[in-house]
Amino acid sequence: MRDIAEKLNVSITTVSRALNNKMDVGEKTRKAVLELAKDLDYSPNAIASSLRKSKSNVIGIILPRLEHYFFSTVLKGVVSYAQKDNFIVTVSESSHNPKKESDLIGELIGMNVSGIILSPCRNEINLSYLNALKQNKIPLVLVDRIPTNYHGHYVRLNDYHGAQLAVKHLIQQGYKRIAHIRGHEYSSIAEARYQGYCQALKLNDIDYDLSLVKTCEFVSSEEGYYFTKELMLSPNPPDAIFTVSDEVALGVYNALKEMKLHIPNDVGVVGFSNSEVSNYLCPKLTTIDQPGIRIGEMAYEFLRNAFENNETAQQKIFEAKLLIRESSVRAKR
Amino acid sequence: MRDIAEKLNVSITTVSRALNNKMDVGEKTRKAVLELAKDLDYSPNAIASSLRKSKSNVIGIILPRLEHYFFSTVLKGVVSYAQKDNFIVTVSESSHNPKKESDLIGELIGMNVSGIILSPCRNEINLSYLNALKQNKIPLVLVDRIPTNYHGHYVRLNDYHGAQLAVKHLIQQGYKRIAHIRGHEYSSIAEARYQGYCQALKLNDIDYDLSLVKTCEFVSSEEGYYFTKELMLSPNPPDAIFTVSDEVALGVYNALKEMKLHIPNDVGVVGFSNSEVSNYLCPKLTTIDQPGIRIGEMAYEFLRNAFENNETAQQKIFEAKLLIRESSVRAKR
DNA sequence: TAAAGTTTCGTAAACGTTTACGGCAAAGTA
DNA sequence: TACTTTGCCGTAAACGTTTACGAAACTTTA
Known part of the structure; x- marks a missing residue:
């Protein structure tokens, strides 16, 4: 950005505004900035941006076991939707270990993630990190395994x-x-x-x-x-x-x-x-x-809504569907 | 950190040194800092740290399809090893689309990732982002699908x-x-x-x-x-x-x-x-x-070596193992 | 033509860390 | 005593952005 600013004899502020399509910049200068940015193939430093705005375009997902088919489909759903919004998703594995789970959440908070999707490993919710999340205004949506007394966002199967x-x-x-x-x-x-x-x-x-x-x-x-x-x-x-x-x-x-x-x-x-x-x-x-993919997609949607505006708890319960195949239909006798 | 510094009447610098176990700090003050940090349950802002050091503890992995069993085991290998070093891994999906692949790499560069693991979707390597990576000193290790003329780090099967x-x-x-x-x-x-x-x-x-x-x-x-x-x-x-x-x-x-x-x-x-x-x-x-998990683990190891010191290309080719089961053994006749 | 409004831009501070540099004691050396 | 070394600590700048605030220039209105 500084390079661009110097070559064009404008301030870094103006460059920033041009790149972010803010309103306070003239048409000609905006054009010039954008063009020069292409030439120098400037790529924005997401870290700096997120430090300043104290908000990143990163969301975190924590799953008990990554290689399980169901969880990998959930992950796919989340990632594919997130990618459309240029959101990056970090993934971690709790290995069914509650201690690890809360450590990971701490790490994610330190990363300024915009939101967290979690499939908890226990049937009870750890209040200490729930508070930490609220304090940092990081929305959380639970997936699949929902503690009975939890009243926030979640999506699960019936x-x-x-x-x-x-x-x-x-x-x-x-x-x-x-x-x-x-x-x-x-x-x-x-x-x-x-x-x-x-x-x-x-x-x-x-x-x-x-x-x-x-x-x-x-x-x-x-x-x-x-x-x-x-x-x-x-x-x-x-x-x-x-x-x-x-x-x-x-x-x-x-x-x-x-x-x-x-x-x-x-x-x-x-x-x-x-x-x-x-x-x-x-x-x-x-x-x-x-339907893992649908569950993942919906979880991401909920997160998106949550850090855009919404306050009210979003909850979705997918209806279960029985797939009758061979292992349960007896030959007539 | 500022809170800690003020309450203890020391400078932020000292706090930083205490938390990072640097040498330039007295035993008593270090103890005090660490203790107070616990009490306030301070969690370090990874974003700020990574901005200052222009190096994050994040690595990125890009895979063609997340829900494929093999790739999800690779992912598991990478994540489980990365977690031991407190590294966070971001995951993205190229959907076998070369354009998307290079866009994703651009995003990862903007995030200051320490390294990238990639399973390329094509048999040729895109030189433009190879250069960008070299310029930013971000090591790359390829996995599974290795272009024929590629001479960097990789791990694959024979x-x-x-x-x-x-x-x-x-x-x-x-x-x-x-x-x-x-x-x-x-x-x-x-x-x-x-x-x-x-x-x-x-x-x-x-x-x-x-x-x-x-x-x-x-x-x-x-x-x-x-x-x-x-x-x-x-x-x-x-x-x-x-x-x-x-x-x-x-x-x-x-x-x-x-x-x-x-x-x-x-x-x-x-x-x-x-x-x-x-x-x-x-x-x-x-x-x-x-062996997806082993491949993932090794890919992470290579990355770790790469951004610690090593310059020389690390390459591992797992030997293939035939699992003889029923579909190929004829009844004697 | 003067007042008011609008458009475009710059200054400077801030986000939360890390680190080069230097200072000031206390301790060791000649 | 005069000097150097060592241990502990603070000042300030830096990382690359964003943004509140204000200043100029230009346009409109009366």
Whole structure:
């Protein structure tokens, strides 16, 4: 900018105004500045600008695990929309670690980010950084996992209803003893899916059986495998399994195949997430669609609104959609 | 910082020195500063710091498609290593668009990033931004797709050798007419895999047959489906198909199943990438492992070295590993 | 023609750090 | 004692922008 100013015998102020299309600058000088800027291929120093305005065109997103398909689609949604507005997005991984999560938020605050998108790793919201964010006027929108007492911006899936759909579908297919392999209690989504499972049973007058519910620690395929063995070897085994995620269902598949049990005739299986894999399994896995890209896009939109003007909490709950495939439709008999 | 300085009756300079563990500060004052900083929960303004030092603790990564499993694992590798050094990583998506790619690099330069990791979308390197990067002393490490005439830092897989392994394996299994569904010519990796395919044929005295090679435009599962139909309906159809990616192999599977052709007995299939899906297909897909996380980690290491001291080009080529599963091992007959 | 309004521009301060330079003690050396 | 060294600290400038304020020049209006 100084170069341009000197060569044109104007002040740096004028150059700045010309480049930013402010009103206080003559047509001829603006033209000259813009032209010279091209020639010198000047590129604005975003750092300086953001220091002065104490506002950057950067937003941060914090996700529990980057390589998970669902989260990578959320990321894609956010990035693709942000790019349209020339916003840059920083990404970090909390690895399900609350301490790391709040450290990362601190870093982002130090970077003057304009906003933060967060998929919290716990079912409770850390008030200390909530305050820090409010103090710095940095909007926050939560994604996917929403603590029960949180009243700010968020976008998530209707996990409760999704689980209900899944279980209702299994019941309609004639399955009588439906097991559920769930996630940890401190995950809001695992809890919601579990509640949906319970509700569907209740609505169909099926007694809740504690021995049919298993709780994962890591929500891994290995746990799916392990719990399936446990369930099927029990005195009164289930004839269907509804899992908290497709990844767990993978383990269920392995266990059932190993035990020579047929899916869906011996045991019906329904997953959750519509991961890439699910449509290519044998048999194809019935699951709940989780539109990650749309969720990411919407989260970004909310952020955009939030730091443009809006004060009121924006909340979007995507309705769950059941994708009936092969793992849950019994051959007629 | 000013608050701290005033409350302690020292200068801002001293505070800065204390916080950064510089040597020019007394033990007692350092203690006092650090303690007060905690109390006020001061968090450093990274923007100001990076403006002054004209160096940020931010690195940028630009990938063609974020939701692709391989790229998301690369991203994970980069982010997890970067986080250990308190580096923040911004991520952008070029969508295979060279113009967008160079625009994004311009933005990153404006952000004073310390370095850039890039997976280029074309097989040629855009010299204009290479110069801009050199001018700003921003190191660049390329990942996965490396233009042939590029001599800087990079880390990639030995695609050439990987393809050779795949085709050699098919030949050893007794397949005689091996087709290849490849990617576009301007993709360095597609080209390398194609060359590996040719080389394996040559080494085994199998004539190259132009009609057995099909070129994808988008490297999609749909194209895999389409080309498989075309191949199998031709007068002299292949008995094996080697695809440029697992995604294409998905289409191959669909087409073959539709045509009631058995994998691997009628037609052998080998993919490339070891995507998440591949191990859960029926039959399980033989493929080439592509260790995304390790690649990402190494790319970050290279970057780290580059802006610490090193000048010489760091280059790493991971050796390809063939994962023999079910889609390519014929029942003995 | 004088007063008032408008357009265009410059001065200087600010954003929150870091750092070269120098000062002033206390401590060591001859 | 006179000198140098060392340890601790402050002053001020700098990083590249943006912006409140005001000043000139020019245009309009009465």
